[in-house]
Amino acid sequence: MRPAKLSYKTILYLAAVSLIFYLIFFFWLESSGEKLAPDELEAARLMQEAEKEIYSCQQELGLSPEKNPYDPMRTGLIGLESSPLTTTLGQLEAKRTTTNPALAALLVRLLRQVGVEKGQVVAAGASSSFPALIVATYCATRAMGVDLLIIISIGSSQWGANQPEFSWLAMENCLRQAGFDQHRLLAVSWGGEDDSGSEYPEDLKIKLRQEAQTLGLTFLQPAGLKTMVETHFRLFKEAAGGQPIRAFINIGGSLVNLGRDSSILELRPGLTRVKKIPPADRCGLIHRMASEGVPIIHLLNIKGLAARYNLPWDPQPLPQPGENLSLKAEDAAAQKTWLLVAVYLLVCAAIIVIFNRPTQRKDD
Secondary structure, eight states, X not given: OBOOOOOHHHHHHHHHHHHHHHHHIIIIIXXXXXXXXXXXXXXXXXXXXXXXXXXXXXXXXXXXXXXXXXXXXXXXXXXXXXOTTBOSOOOHHHHHHTTSTHHHHHHHHHHHHTTOOTTOEEEXXXXXXXXHHHHHHHHHHHHHTOEEEEEEEOOBOTTSSEETTEEHHHHHHHXXXXXXXXXXXXXXXXXXXXXXXXXXXXXXXXXXXXXXXXXXXXXXXXXXXXXXXXXXXXXXXXXXXXXXXXXXXXXXXXXXXXXXXXXXXXXOSEEEOOOOOOOTTTOOHHHHHHHTTOOEEEEOOHHHHHHHTTOOSSOSSOOOTTTTOXXXXXXXXXXXXXXXXXXXXXXXXXXXXXXXXXXXXXXX
C-alpha cells in the first residue's frame, strides 16, 4: 500500500473550492455589517443638523468659521491648534473623524446592545476635547427618547472646543437655541491637569463663569480626585431620581472620568468591560460606575474606535446619514473570518481524502 500523489482532478477541485471561498469572503464577509435602523438613521440626521446650527452660530457671532483651515467640512466643531483653553496635545485627524454623523448612529447601536430603552436614564461624562462626540451623544439619546444626564469639563486638547470665544458653553447655548435641549447638563467643571482650571488666565475664567451663569450652570469646585468622583456620582444619582442608570458614556480624557490608574489604558474603545477597580485614590468615574454594574461606553482612542466599528478615518467629504454605511464590530468580523477558514480547511481535507485515497499494488 502506498499513498498516491495528488491527482489533477484533486488539484482542480481544490482550486475551484479556493476560488469559491475567496468570492464568499469578499462578497459576504466584507458586506456583513448591519444597515442602519430608523432611530440610528435619525440620530445621524440630527447630528448633521446640529453641526449646521453650530457653524451658523459661529458665523452670526462674527467668528469667520469659513477661515478655519482645520475644518474643511465646515462642521463648526474643530477648534484651534493652541489657545488659553488648550490643556493637552491632540490629533487633528481624530477630531475630524468624530464629526462624522455616523458616530451618533453608532452610539444608538451601542446603547441598544446594553439594553437601553426609551424613557430610561443614561449618564455621560465628557471633556470638551471632542465636542463632536458630545453632539453625537445628544443626538443619539434624543433619537432614542432616552433621558441623558451629563457633566462636561470645559478644558480641551488641541482642535477641540478650545476657542475662548466659542468654548463648549457657547456651543451649548447655540444648541439650546436651536432646540437641542432634551438632555440635562447637570454642571460643568474646569478641566485641565487637576480639573481646577489653574492654567487659564483669570479674565478667561471670569468670562466662562458668566457664560455658565447665563445657562443656569455652576462650576464644580475642584477637590481631590476621590471627592470629585463621588460628587459627580452623587449628582448623577440624584438627577436620576431613583431610576437606575442604564449606561455610562465617557467622552475624552477627563481626570475625573478616567482616574489615575494605569489600567485605564487597557480599556477598549466603544463598548468595553472594566476588569479592574483600582483603589479609591486612583479610581475614576468609569470605575465607580462599573463597580455598580453600569455598562461602560468608552469614547477615546478614536483610531481604534473607527477600526473596531468600520468607520472611515478623517473622511472628506463627510458621509451623508446612512450613505453606504454599515456598522460592523471588529469582533464579529474576526469570528466570521476564523469560521470561514475552518470550513475551508475541512472542505479541502475532505476533497483530498475522497479523491486521493491510497492505491493498492497488485503484488501487495
